[in-house]
Amino acid sequence: MGDIIQARVLKGFRDMLPVAEIQRASLIDRLSATFRSFGFVPIDTPVLEYAEILLGKAGGETEKQVYRFTDSGGRDVAMRFDLTVPFARFMAEHLSELYLPFKRYHMAKVWRGENTQRGRYREFMQCDFDIVGVDSAAADFEIVAVMRAAMVALGAPDSRVHLNNRAVFNRFLERLGAANASTDILRVVDKLHKIGQDDTRAQLAAIAGQSAADELLAFIASGDDYDATLERVTRLAGGPGPDTDRLAEIRDMAVASGIADAVVLAPSITRGLDYYTGVVFETFLDALPDIGSVCSGGRYNDLASLYTHQKLPGVGASVGIDRLLAAFEALGRSGTSGVAPSVLVFNLVDGKNAVYQAAAAAFRAAGLTAEVYPERKKLGQQFAYAEKKGAAFGLIRGSAEEERGVWVLKDLAARAQTEYPSLEDAVKAASARA
RNA sequence: GUGGAUGUAGCUCAGCGGUAGAGUCCCAGAAUGUGGAUCUGGUUGUCGCGGGUUCGAACCCCGUCAUCCACCCCA
Known part of the structure; x- marks a missing residue:
């Protein structure tokens, strides 16, 4: 070297x-x-x-x-x-x-x-x-x-x-x-x-x-x-x-x-x-x-x-x-950025990237900012990333959710999550609270 | 440009001639698909940089770079 x-x-x-x-x-x-x-x-x-x-x-x-x-x-x-x-x-x-x-x-x-x-x-x-x-x-x-x-x-x-x-x-x-x-x-x-x-x-x-x-x-x-x-x-x-x-x-x-x-x-x-x-x-x-x-x-x-x-x-x-x-x-008035992504789509299952990208696109189409975590990783690490970026919501769609046919939207600040029967409902809920 | 103060872990700082420390943060694990708390273990580092003095320098000396403060000027 x-x-x-x-x-x-x-x-x-x-x-x-x-x-x-x-x-x-x-x-x-x-x-x-x-x-x-x-x-x-x-x-x-x-x-x-x-x-x-x-x-x-x-x-x-x-x-x-x-x-x-x-x-x-x-x-x-x-x-x-x-x-x-x-x-x-x-x-x-x-x-x-x-x-x-x-x-x-x-x-x-x-x-x-x-x-x-x-x-x-x-x-x-x-x-x-x-x-x-x-x-x-x-x-x-x-x-x-x-x-x-x-x-x-x-x-x-x-x-x-x-x-x-x-x-x-x-x-x-x-x-x-x-x-x-x-x-x-x-x-x-x-x-x-x-x-x-x-x-x-x-x-x-x-x-x-x-x-x-x-x-x-x-x-x-x-x-x-x-x-x-x-x-x-x-x-x-x-x-x-x-x-x-x-x-x-x-x-x-x-x-x-x-x-x-x-x-x-x-x-x-x-x-x-x-x-x-x-x-x-x-x-x-x-x-x-x-x-x-x-x-x-x-x-x-x-x-x-x-x-x-x-x-x-x-x-x-x-x-x-x-x-x-x-x-x-x-003066300690460092102000909020105001431009944090609204939604982080969690990457939980191999081979499902198309689903995740489609979900992010749906949020963007509704006027929100959205990004997909770019690789499959432990949930905790993805949460840590979401927190650093100041995301408002996390969208969780893993194998368990897929089996049960639900989309989980988690309010990251409130640490409370809600299940929705469809992606459209999750998008609607996020839009309403963004 | 002139004068003064300060540079040690990512951050806040202690150490002031004898093998680099604390708190916090971070990482791993307890813990299973959920980031706030707890416990256990672990990494923190060209001590700003370069010379010099010394058996030995984070510590003393010189230079240099950067930050902060005052002057000057200005946003």
Whole structure:
């Protein structure tokens, strides 16, 4: 025997075992249904792109994290690190074949070579949805509404969408005379919930001075309801404007749609990504805020300016289902698969495989999932298999049953079995209880 | 990328210089065509990996890989 290669996967990369993959697939299905219910349509793009396409406007951080190499044809290529940049290229390339406003969703893996942590991987899936070609409160709100619907559909109704408008913040910074330090300030402000009031004040004072720090803290304070917060930031920003009007409009639509309780106006949410220009959102789980935002996004002035002269304003967000799954696991909400086979047909007598396959087919024809144990084995072992697969029923038809002309259907969870005079009756009984 | 903690049986962990352990799980049998319980017996293992020190290393030292935590950034 020669040496074997050690089986292993790269840091930050993971195999998905059936239990985990079934759950992830289920989340993807539910997300897809949610997106479509709002009229979003799916697209896909290549994993690999020219590096200049993906890195065109990337800052230092992105450049350090991207997987980049020269392919065998000498091309400088990179793996996508998000779905937004490929989407921009996609829009520029296909604009003439599409229509505006264009609402798409895109669920696919992306890669970032950064350090790992719980819920942070080097290969993970993003589920993006955007509306491009329009700059309106209705579009902004629709993204919030989809975010909320998605969280409910994914089994995380105990979460809140935190909303802010960068334009209000920028106006406020102008008034403070601190606009030139906005990047540094935004970075500190964004960490408020993490480092606390005192550290935030100290760091802001170091950047903008003590009095500005106090005003900033007053601006980003949380805890008030939406209207009170909006009133406060409007005053501190120097009065009403299109930006605060937009936040009020979004509020009206949220109230009318019955999701206002799940939408919080949070002036400390700013988002590090510098391409956001208007509303920004993050979503936190009430039970596990520390894992970070599980659905984030915002409005950008121009999606594809790198690739086309056509101006494409847009708004969108991204669900991090890998992070959400990590959160569910940490919270012990690992959820049922929901797709276990309904019926396992036991394999008890040699030469009866045709009977067993016909029985499984009959269950499937009735809309149930069914499988035949693939070899004759001790009953106990077949039960153990049925249990591992989470089957609801076992169908037992051995020589004893054949002699007596009965079909035994066993409810595996209840450990109770019933005899039926025909296969049709057994199928009917299983269908009724499935 | 920087700093810290942790890697021992499938799982949860003990052992911290002198022949690898517990619980659980798993396998076989008691038991006959029924997986929950009981009893009996049994397998658990490159002690993450590679070097070094030592008569002797799971244990001490160095490196490396992975996980977790913080920073950074973000889903």
